[in-house]
Amino acid sequence: MNTRLTVILSIILICLASVSFAGLSKLEDGLISAWTFDDGSANDSVGSNHGKFKNGAKTAGGGKAGKALMLDNPTNPAKGKNTGQYVEIPSSASLEQADGIFSISFWANIKEGGGRNHSGIFFKGNKIGWGPEFMVRIATTSAVNLTWGSCWKGAEGWFATDNVYKEEEWFHGCYVVDGKTATAYVTSSVTKGTVVPASGQKNPRPIETPLNTFPDKPVEIGVGRQQGGVEGQDFWIDGMVDEIYMWNRALTVSEVKSLAAGKTITAVDAKGKTTTTWANIKSF
Secondary structure, three states: OHHHHHHHHHHHHHHHHHHHHHHHHHHHOOEEEEEOOOOOOOOOOOOOOOOEEEOOOEEEOOOOOOOEEEEOOOOOOOOOOOOOOEEEEOOOHHHOOOOOEEEEEEEEEEOOOOOOOOEEEEEEEOOOOOOOOEEEEEEEOOOOOEEEEEEEOOEEEEEEEOOOOOOOOEEEEEEEEEOOEEEEEEEEOOOOEEEOOOOOOOOOEEOOOOEOOOOOOOEEEOEEOOHHHOOOOOEEOOEEEEEEEEEOOOOOHHHHHHHHOOOEEOOOOOOOOOOOOHHHEEOO
C-alpha cells in the first residue's frame, strides 16, 4: 500500500512539474542571446554573441541573480576617448533586427548619481540620439527617467518614460517591438508592479520597418555614444546590469511579468532545443 501510494504521488509530482515547465518553455522560443554574467564573463550563454569587457569592466557578486556586470564609471563623460567601462558585443545577423520584431529584457541597479544623460544600458547604433542613428537604445536620462527607441529611414523613434525607477535598487525593464509598435515595460518600487509607463511621445510608440540595423556597430552595454550628437561625448552607466536577454520575437505581457517576477535563464540549449530545456530555470 505504501509503495503504491509512493508511486502515485511520484507520478502526480512528475505531471505537475511537466505542466509547469511546459508553460515556461515558451520563453525559450526565439531566444537569441542571454548574458547572465554568472561565469565571470560576458559570454552569451545560449548563442555565439559573446561580449568582451572593456576598460576594467568585470562581474561581481550581489547581482539580481548570482553575479552581475559591474561598471565603475564615476565620471561622465569619461576623461579621454572611450575610457569608460562597458561591454562590447560584435554585431551579427542575429542581432540585426531589420524586421522590427524583437524583445530585450534586463535588470539594472544604478548607483547614486550614476543615472545620467543618455547613459546607455543597451545600445546598438552610431549615436544615442540626435537623428535616426540607432537600432535600439535603452538608457537612463536622470536618476529617475529612462529613454527607449528604434530608428528607421529618416525617423528617430525615441520615447521617454519619466519617474519610473530609483537609484541604488534593482529594477526590471523590457523593450518589446512587434513590427508595428515598440513598448517599454518597467517594474520597480516606483511603479509598484509591471507597467507600461506613460510617455509624451507615446508608449507603445508606433514604428516603421525596416529598422536601421548598423551592421558595422556592436551592441554595447553600459554606454551611450555621442550624446548631443557630439563625437567623443559618450555617457556611461555607473552601477550594475544583470540577466540581459534578447529574442527575435515580441514577448507577451504575461512573459514580461514572469521575467519581472524573477524567472531567469541559466543555461538553455538554444541550438538544438532537444535535450536541455527549462529545467535550467532559476528563481530569486
